[in-house]
Structures are given as C-alpha cells and as structure tokens.
Amino acid sequence: MLETLTTDMRTLHAVADLRQAVRDWKRDGLTVGLVPTMGALHEGHLSLVRAALRATDRVIVSIFVNPTQFDNPADLETYPRVMEADARLLAEAGAHVLYAPTVAEMYPSGFATTVSVRGVSDGLCGAHRPGHFDGVATVVCKLFLQSQADASFFGEKDFQQVHVVRRMAADLDIPIRVETCPTVREADGLAMSSRNRRLTGPGDRDRARALPRALEDAARAIADGQSMDRVMATTRDRLLAAGFSDVEYLDLRREADLAPVARFDGRPARLLVAAWLAGVRLIDNVPVLPAKM
Template identity: 60%
Template sequence: MTAPILRRLSELHALTGRWQAEGARIAVVPTMGALHAGHLALVSAAKAGADRVIVTIFVNPRQFDNPDDLAKYPRTEGSDAEKLAPLGVDAVYVPDPDQIYPEGFATTVSVAGVSEGLCGAHRPGHFDGVATVVSKLLLQTRAGCAFFGEKDYQQLMVVRRLVRDLDLPVEIVGCPTVREADGLALSSRNQRLSPAARARAPALFAALDAAAGAIGGGAAVAAALEEARGAILAGGFAAVEYLELRSAATLAPLAAADAPARLLAAAYLDGVRLIDNVPVPPAGG
C-alpha cells in the first residue's frame, strides 16, 4: 500500500484528527530522507508500537553548519516512497519549507548540557536546529511516540531531554544501530563515499568495538582511546574529530567505565564526516 504524501499541515491535521477521534496511538519516525535499512527498522518498530505511523521527510537547513554539506545531502523522495510502500506506513509527511519555517519564524529551541561537546562542539548551532525541527514535527504530527536510531546517540539524548523539559506527551524510543555485514553503521552519508573509501570505512567501528571491549575488560581508558585513534587513522581515515568515553545516561565525560558508558567518535574519510558509537559495559562487569 502506498501511503499518501502530505505537504501541508492542514492535510496532516485533517488525517491525524480523524485518527485521534478513533483513539489511535500515533507514532512518528522523523527523517531527512535518503532512506536505508536503518530507517526502515525504525518504521518496523513504530508499526509494532502504535496504531498509526507517520514518516516525515524534511531536510532541515537549520541543522547544517556547512552550506556545502546541505547542498550535497541526497534527496530521493521517489525511491523513499517505494521503500516505505511495503511497510504499511499510514502517511508520509514531506512538508513544504513554509510549513516548518513560515515567514517571520523567530523561535529556536536550545537544549543545554547533553548538546555540549562531541558533535555539538564541532557543529555550531546543529543541535539547536535539531531540537527546533523535532519540536515542530512532534507537535505537528500529534504523535504519542517517536522513534530515533542510536547511531546518532547525542541527538537521541537531546531529543529525550527536550521532551522531558517541555513536558511533551511523547514517548521517545531509541532503536539499536543497524549495520552492514562488515560493521559500518548505516547512514545516508555513506552514499558519498567512493568505492575505495567505502572499503576502508569499517575501520571506524572495528576500532570502537575493540576499544569498548578493552575498556570493559579493565584497560586504562586513555590508552584504549589512543590505540583506537591510531587504528582509525591507520585504517585510512584522514582525521579523527573526536573520540571520547561518555556516560550513557547523561553524556558526561568519563575517565573510567565505572557506570554504563558510550564510546563515541567522529572521523573524516574521503571528505565525508562519519559518526558512530558503541556501548561500553562497566569495567569488570
């Protein structure tokens, strides 16, 4: 079944109004399109957890700090709709820009704490753009639950914090990262990798996975991170933007894995910025 594609908020509200009158639980899967199996896994999880599912597709200009990155972001609405058709999505919301940012729009949602450091330190304004558009989409879709991937772990934490702080009646569900057989985390940005770079890309996950295992086994954090950084660069990456151990619950920096933690990294390969993260169990746990 091909879901209707809605571009105006009035169309969306006409539909969700009927669903609410029926007592339906509405789920939303916010995306920027260029859908891959990771997105489809979120849709499947949403289908299992709600009566009605909306997928949103909106390339949000406010979360790009680099105009060139925005211009190069893949836009594949036709193939996205084809991928969603077999999943029984109830609506695809592809809002016209003025439905998100109408003339005179002057509000920014800013989340402190969890947005600081990591990607927040290297992409000024990025998480303000994320928080603002997600707030809009949650309210516009009238969702009772929303599904996000753990691959963008800091983003997930930002969204959870804004929902909690603003008392939005939405359950935020984080879903495990979906990976290729060689370990590379699925990402729309992977489309921009040359064949040679794609072959080297799994080095990022391999290094993180090895470091997480070492830290969980009691290795010194600084030494494990230094070894992982070297492995990423030796694997063909041009630069490591950050590689840090953070609390899984608060994203506070950790010097030791004495509580559930995440190892998070961003690195450049073939001019493409890739991010990834892996869980780290408490040392000796």
C-alpha cells in the same frame, strides 16, 4: 496539498492536512507513531518504521532536509534527496503517511524561534557543529507538535541527538514517548547512514569498516581495565593508519546523561566517535559493558 499513492500510504505536505489525518485517527481511538527522517532512506530507517508499526496503530514518517541543522552549506547542498525512491520504500514497509513539508511550510516568513537544549548538547557533535542541535531541537519540536504523535522513534547511532530530543520533550512538557532502536549495520559492521552512499572512491568502503572494528576493540579494552589514555591514543592512531583523515572526537560518556567518563567504573557507558573519510563525516557509538568474570 494532498497526494495519494497507489498503496494506502498518503503523502502530505501541509501541517493542516497532517493534523486532520491525526484528528481522524485519534477520533477512532488509534495511537500514532512518528519517525522523523531527512530521507535517503535505508534499512536503519525502515527498522524504525517497523518498530513504530509494532508499537502504534498508525505511523507517520517525515522527510525534511532541515536547513537549520547544517553548519556547512556545502553539506546541505550535497545531502542526498531521493523522494520518489523513499516513498516507494515507505509504502512497501507499511507506513500510513509520508509527511514531506517544504522549507516554507516549516519555516514560514517571519519565523523567529529557536529551541536550544543546554547540557546534553555540549561536546561531541555539539562542539564541532555550531548550531546543529539548535536546528535539530527546533525542527523535532515542530514535528512533535505538528503530528501530536503518541510516540517517536530514533536510532541509537545518533546517540547524542536522542538525548537532546528527550531533554527537549521533557522540558517543554510535550506528551510523547521518545523510543530508541538499535543501530542497524552493514554486513561489514559499518553503521548504516545516508552519508555512506558518498563513499564512492576506490577502497573507501574497505577503509570505512575499520571504524566499527576499532570502536568495538576499544570498548573491550576499556571494559578490561586498560588505561583510557592509551586506548584512546591507540584507537585514533589505528583509524588514521586505516585512511581516515581526521578523528574529530573519540569520547566515553555515561549512557544516562552523557556526562564525561574519565575512568570506566562499571556503570553503563557509551564510546562515541566522529571521524572523516574521503570528505565524509561518519559517526558511531558502542556500549561499554563490564568485563565478564
């Protein structure tokens, strides 16, 4: 099934149509970029589209709310779906194809394969969302193969996910570059996320901004050589005092391979957090850099 918008962007729903579009582009010597999303687009997603447009000749943006990466059925049910608004944003941004497959197209009757990535999927979100990264790795693997793109674009906010995707592509010899782009933040510092629109209670957004502020302060304290245990405990207490109901994890990992860091030694590291506020799970991360002399 093929639909044409009033702009030059096309909306495709079938793998066969997507592959035909890509074949036509590649026959003309054009490079192809892919931006995988689950929709409910915001400026963070659009920054990935712009990065893809700078780096490649044609850009595909996929929108698919992937059921296999949700460990909580209620979370899947409430995930925002605003396809019409998303299509307008993508057309205005200059995307060439919006690929919006159905669940039946992605997981047809008899589908029985799961892609599982060990190591970098352990701990952090992987420890608290059973099966989540298997779902991510499986659907992204399918999108890579369906699109046959030359490069893909992901945001650093989902830092562990980027590592999972990179490992999967490397291990399966999928010829695609996995590019990362900086986290885009709201004016108050909160990392942009489709889930932010669910922070609708009185004062929820004011409380949410405590997350990036606490994370930045903790990163500076660690870089200054303060006790890791003290910094972590202080940061957790600060978030709970700000109104967060739970700090799921707060952890320092090496940037290169997500190995746990017990003591910061000056090598590139990331401080990562997941915390709950008003029933919404927020994640974020910031680099930890050596203190300036």
